[in-house]
Amino acid sequence: MTTLSLRAYTSQATVHDHEQHQLVLPIRGHLDIQVGSHQGTVVTGECVIIRPGESHLFHAKDAARFIVADLDSLPDNLAASQRVVFSISTLLMNYLLFLEAQLQGEVDRNIDQLSIALFLGLLEKQTCDHRVDRRLLRVLDTMKAQLDQPHDVASLARLAHLSPTQFHKVFRDSLGISVKQYLTARRMERARAQLIHTDLSVQQVAEAVGYQNLSAFSRRFSCYFGQSPREMTRQYSSLTPATD
């Protein structure tokens, strides 16, 4: 049995434990946590795993809000991990924001079941073997929010309060790829989504993800996905029934 609840703690909770697994996912503000021997702060974009019988306590600031999920069992990817805290994907983070609104609305059993199913589906997609360095969170947000803008490493490093060399190192240690590779990956994924889900032309999509030059975009897209933007569009449009 999986239940989801939205909770906003504002005061020190007493030490306690549960029979079920519990996941705590901040959607605003941060929490000070103590889980077993682990102690630290958890911020938006991270998830805490609390195993059955494990003593824990939270302390949240006034404005902090977070989603709590009680589960009988963890998905395999989480169960296999020894981590207490890991970074969640942007997709799951966005879904949590939707859930926040959903959980405060009217109670509808069907919708609730679908919501939980989707939550579990996204949970299974998490790679919980890493935790993104805090200094990079603003940088990642900035890049993702401004994919159409040019980003140079020097200014991104300043945002993280690191020297360019340190920034390179922290970035690769934390995410396993270089800054440029990360930016290109985000741009390509966004581009693919726009090509498949919108009627924007390849030119418009290229501009939307920061390429002034269509040729450069097409080349990069083909390298990344192994097929051209137009081929990608056609492949998916042939799978989608016509609406008119």
Place this chain on the structure above:
DNA sequence: ATGCCTGGACCATTCCTCAA
């Protein structure tokens, strides 16, 4: 014919790693 797109060649810039 026209517009849209792809991909090759070339070049400049920026990135990234590594040694000092």
Place this chain on the structure above:
DNA sequence: TTGAGGAATGGTCCAGGCAT
């Protein structure tokens, strides 16, 4: 932290394919 050097990336130009 800095600097060097190779690698990667993006822009420009252009030729050519494809659909309308």
